[in-house]
Amino acid sequence: MQRTTLNYLAGYKVLAVCALLCVLPGLVAAADLQVPATVQAGQGFSISAEGSGQATFYLIGPDHVVKRTVNLGGDLQVQSSDVHAAGRYQIILCGSPCTSTSFEVKAAQPAHLSFFLHPSRVPVSTHDSIDATAFVFDQYFNLDLAAAAVDFRVTPASGAGFSRQVPARHGVSTIRMDSTQHEGPVHVTAALGKVEEARVVQQVAAEACGLRMKAFPGANNTIIVETDPVRDCSGNALPDGTVVSFTQVDKAGKSTVDTPIKKGIARAQLSVRGSAQITVACGVVLGNELALSGRL
Amino acid sequence: MKMKWGLAIFIAIATVLLVAVAWVQSGGVKQHAMFSATTPEQAVQSLMSQIQSRNYQAAFASLDRSSDNDLASFTREMAGSDSSLRTLSPLHADNDQAVVRLRMTWSSALGSLDDVRDVHVRRDGSVWRVVWPKLALPNEPPQVVSVNYLRWEVIGRNASQNWGAQDVDSPKVRITSMNAISRPGRVVIVGEVENEDTVPAYLNVNATLLKADGSPIEEEGSFDLISHVLLPKQVSPYRIDFPGVRMDAVKSVRMDARALLVPASADPVIAVSDQTVSKDALARSVLQGKLVNESGRPVSIAQVLAAYYDNSGKVIWVSDGYVDQALMPQVPVPFAVDIPDDIATRLNNYRVIVNHYSQQSSN
Numbered sequence: 001m002q003r004t005t006l007n008y009l010a011g012y013k014v015l016a017v018c019a020l021l022c023v024l025p026g027l028v029a030a031a032d033l034q035v036p037a038t039v040q041a042g043q044g045f046s047i048s049a050e051g052s053g054q055a056t057f058y059l060i061g062p063d064h065v066v067k068r069t070v071n072l073g074g075d076l077q078v079q080s081s082d083v084h085a086a087g088r089y090q091i092i093l094c095g096s097p098c099t100s101t102s103f104e105v106k107a108a109q110p111a112h113l114s115f116f117l118h119p120s121r122v123p124v125s126t127h128d129s130i131d132a133t134a135f136v137f138d139q140y141f142n143l144d145l146a147a148a149a150v151d152f153r154v155t156p157a158s159g160a161g162f163s164r165q166v167p168a169r170h171g172v173s174t175i176r177m178d179s180t181q182h183e184g185p186v187h188v189t190a191a192l193g194k195v196e197e198a199r200v201v202q203q204v205a206a207e208a209c210g211l212r213m214k215a216f217p218g219a220n221n222t223i224i225v226e227t228d229p230v231r232d233c234s235g236n237a238l239p240d241g242t243v244v245s246f247t248q249v250d251k252a253g254k255s256t257v258d259t260p261i262k263k264g265i266a267r268a269q270l271s272v273r274g275s276a277q278i279t280v281a282c283g284v285v286l287g288n289e290l291a292l293s294g295r296l
Numbered sequence: 297m298k299m300k301w302g303l304a305i306f307i308a309i310a311t312v313l314l315v316a317v318a319w320v321q322s323g324g325v326k327q328h329a330m331f332s333a334t335t336p337e338q339a340v341q342s343l344m345s346q347i348q349s350r351n352y353q354a355a356f357a358s359l360d361r362s363s364d365n366d367l368a369s370f371t372r373e374m375a376g377s378d379s380s381l382r383t384l385s386p387l388h389a390d391n392d393q394a395v396v397r398l399r400m401t402w403s404s405a406l407g408s409l410d411d412v413r414d415v416h417v418r419r420d421g422s423v424w425r426v427v428w429p430k431l432a433l434p435n436e437p438p439q440v441v442s443v444n445y446l447r448w449e450v451i452g453r454n455a456s457q458n459w460g461a462q463d464v465d466s467p468k469v470r471i472t473s474m475n476a477i478s479r480p481g482r483v484v485i486v487g488e489v490e491n492e493d494t495v496p497a498y499l500n501v502n503a504t505l506l507k508a509d510g511s512p513i514e515e516e517g518s519f520d521l522i523s524h525v526l527l528p529k530q531v532s533p534y535r536i537d538f539p540g541v542r543m544d545a546v547k548s549v550r551m552d553a554r555a556l557l558v559p560a561s562a563d564p565v566i567a568v569s570d571q572t573v574s575k576d577a578l579a580r581s582v583l584q585g586k587l588v589n590e591s592g593r594p595v596s597i598a599q600v601l602a603a604y605y606d607n608s609g610k611v612i613w614v615s616d617g618y619v620d621q622a623l624m625p626q627v628p629v630p631f632a633v634d635i636p637d638d639i640a641t642r643l644n645n646y647r648v649i650v651n652h653y654s655q656q657s658s659n
Contacts, residue, residue: 200462241494241527
């Protein structure tokens with residue numbers, strides 16, 4: 001047997017096979033080859049070839065071509081390794097005359113899930129913000145076009161989890177979900193039979209809400225301004241490293257300090273010369289304003 | 297006998313000539329001019345030429361005794377230290393009118409830096425000498441400053457993993473404002489961009505000017521007129537210049553903010569204090585103030601970025617300036633950035649942020 005993948009076929013061989021495919025429908029007699037209408041990927045089968053003597057057997061599939069010399073009058077075996085790829089196959093048997101037939105190879109049982117969970121970080125309480133998409137493949141990585149139902153299991157860090165079955169359309173199963181109110185990792189698992197793929201989306205605090213600061217005296221004519229724990233509207237603490245801007249306006253001009261939150265609180269030291277107004281902001285969110293009249 | 301006298305005279309003349317050549321070569325002429333400056337202009341010019349040739353010792357020797365300065369402080373002020381921009385710069389100087397006004401232009405790797413200052417020149421007998429007061433830099437006592445700010449590291453997806461393997465997304469950034477304005481000989485796009493995410497972002501903002509038929513006129517990036525590394529919820533102004541483009545040729549602008557997830561540090565924190573808009577010695581509008589490095593690590597190069605707003609809160613201009621001194625911990629360093637006169641008249645508010653580069657780490 002001579003098995004040749006397309007990668008190794010010389011260009012003229014491909015052209016010859018194509019020419020053969022074009023010419024054959026006009027040449028071949030009624031189909032003498034009996035093949036199953038559909039075959040599962042990776043399952044070998046046999047076909048009966050009537051007649052006597054030798055003939056050349058061609059199997060032309062989506063990703064490779066097989067050519068071998070066979071003896072007519074018995075069963076011709078198609079190896080399982082020859083039908084790994086799903087798609088349309090053509091068998092051509094050239095003795096005298098040539099005959100041909102075609103059959104469909106469909107994906108085998110689901111064996112792999114390619115699971116995309118997007119985004120990897122999402123603010124809490126956001127509508128339709130999490131997109132989970134699963135692609136169903138068999139063991140040969142053929143997209144399984146059968147209407148299988150993928151089970152999406154969602155387990156947040158706190159609160160009750162839930163599960164939703166979504167039938168795959170053309171091998172793709174997808175759902176959109178809202179993020180929950182609480183920050184933390186959310187484990188999402190796509191399952192189909194015994195096949196499972198798990199991903200994690202990190203729910204993070206949304207914009208600051210009710211940003212408030214207070215001031216108290218520091219050393220050497222300075223004041224310390226410090227926020228209350230910075231939280232979003234659902235009560236989640238904004239992560240450390242988030243920048244909070246303090247702005248002081250006094251007779252010497254304007255002073256600003258962009259300082260990151262540490263342990264949930266942002267803090268800065270400002271010099272005080274007479275009366276001053278101090279404001280605080282986090283991103284585009286403004287907080288309260290303090291008016292100092294020279295001393296605290 | 298006659299020949300002996302001739303030889304002696306020849307040797308004496310040759311010795312005098314050689315001594316004179318050596319004196320000239322060692323800067324004797326300049327030094328003489330410096331120590332015998334008969335006008336204030338000569339005194340300042342001589343001083344500047346010594347500084348330009350990095351002969352700080354001779355320059356210091358020519359200063360007036362009332363300067364109350366010392367060689368180390370003078371050299372530090374002129375030559376720079378801690379990898380600041382001035383460390384990298386040769387000096388070019390010329391004197392201004394009345395001799396007391398001095399405009400120095402420092403060439404640096406980041407472009408020219410202007411320094412305008414008034415120097416006092418004092419007559420010392422028949423000689424003019426420059427008074428160069430000691431730069432009053434607060435000196436922090438030796439101490440240990442604990443630094444415990446956050447740092448973010450990134451572990452990306454392994455390239456060998458299958459299709460569909462999870463990766464971390466790029467940071468989400470948003471252009472919060474954009475304003476296209478016409479300036480002499482160019483179109484300028486100014487605005488602000490915010491890192492809305494909870495991780496640091498390395499950011500580039502590009503703009504494409506489009507004609508009425510939708511075809512592009514030109515595409516440009518913000519280059520250094522933006523804070524490229526934005527921490528979570530940090531807002532940066534940006535400015536994109538399109539030299540040689542006229543506003544009436546532009547129908548619309550396509551904006552593109554691209555963010556990458558990068559390792560970054562929340563340190564250092566740089567406070568910007570005493571910001572005021574005023575006029576400098578050359579009667580130009582400037583925004584000036586002081587930078588205070590609140591961290592424990594020196595910041596070698598600092599860049600001030602300022603956004604200016606009109607009455608409606610719209611960004612009308614963005615300007616920048618590099619500070620030629622390193623920012624030592626807790627030591628205030630003055631800065632000033634130019635404001636175009638027409639912008640200064642419409643100015644209602646402003647906001648300053650600071651880009652920084654430290655020799656130990658670029659983050």
